[in-house]
Amino acid sequence: MRKSLLCILILLLSFKVQAQELPFVKEPVFKAGEVLQYKLKYGFITAAEGTLKVQESDIKFDGKPAFKLLVDGETSGTFDIFYKIRDHYDSFIDKENLKPFFYQENIREGGYRRQDKARFNQEGKKVVATQGTFTTPTTQTFDLVSAYYFARSLDISKMKIGDFVKLNYFLGDEISQLEIQFVGREVVKTKLGKIKCLKFSPSIKPGRVFRKDSKLYLWITDDGNRVPVKAQVEIIVGSVTMEIKSADGLKYPLAIVK
Numbered sequence: 001m002r003k004s005l006l007c008i009l010i011l012l013l014s015f016k017v018q019a020q021e022l023p024f025v026k027e028p029v030f031k032a033g034e035v036l037q038y039k040l041k042y043g044f045i046t047a048a049e050g051t052l053k054v055q056e057s058d059i060k061f062d063g064k065p066a067f068k069l070l071v072d073g074e075t076s077g078t079f080d081i082f083y084k085i086r087d088h089y090d091s092f093i094d095k096e097n098l099k100p101f102f103y104q105e106n107i108r109e110g111g112y113r114r115q116d117k118a119r120f121n122q123e124g125k126k127v128v129a130t131q132g133t134f135t136t137p138t139t140q141t142f143d144l145v146s147a148y149y150f151a152r153s154l155d156i157s158k159m160k161i162g163d164f165v166k167l168n169y170f171l172g173d174e175i176s177q178l179e180i181q182f183v184g185r186e187v188v189k190t191k192l193g194k195i196k197c198l199k200f201s202p203s204i205k206p207g208r209v210f211r212k213d214s215k216l217y218l219w220i221t222d223d224g225n226r227v228p229v230k231a232q233v234e235i236i237v238g239s240v241t242m243e244i245k246s247a248d249g250l251k252y253p254l255a256i257v258k
Contacts, residue, residue, distance in 0.1 A: 061101035224252030
């Protein structure tokens with residue numbers, strides 16, 4: 001299951017491509033110091049855990065200041081005994097437009113090892129990566145990590161139930177797409193309390209992991225943070241649920257229902 005548990009975690013957190021520039025709010029909905037922790041459950045068993053961090057970057061790209069985004073994921077419990085995963089991802093993004101400058105990953109899954117890097121030239125519509133140079137269809141192309149943070153900052157104030165949001169992202173050796181439909185609003189019970197949420201349904205491709213009739217649902221806080229608190233999807237065997245464990249350093253108060 002290469003790119004399995006943690007990749008599923010990030011995909012559950014991410015928003016997919018269209019030709020025009022996607023609008024985003026005037027300021028990022030996150031800030032340096034934010035730390036989010038999630039657990040990934042296979043049925044009733046916690047299979048993996050993930051931590052996402054936002055930091056100030058000491059490195060400037062093209063003379064521009066950047067945020068450094070970090071994601072760490074690892075298997076836990078029984079899963080860690082039979083198939084150990086220790087994955088780490090870094091993404092450096094423009095503080096102003098939230099587009100990625102540089103991305104790298106260090107994958108350790110069982111006996112499998114891989115290290116990849118990618119440099120993004122947004123205006124030139126190119127990604128120069130370990131596997132080669134790739135042409136992008138727009139000037140907004142992301143890696144999976146930066147796609148997650150950009151999606152949180154999208155301006156969805158005018159979205160109606162049934163509307164779609166799309167994003168471009170680069171992964172491995174190709175430019176891929178993710179499409180998400182706005183489903184409605186719900187109150188979700190979490191470890192942080194009952195939270196007002198926006199509910200989305202991302203499109204997924206059937207294959208080795210997902211069934212043809214699999215449905216993926218994602219709940220994000222209906223407040224200024226837009227933090228994903230839960231995701232759920234059926235896979236070939238069983239189901240996978242992502243749940244938030246903790247959220248520190250948030251920019252705005254959570255939409256807790258008293």
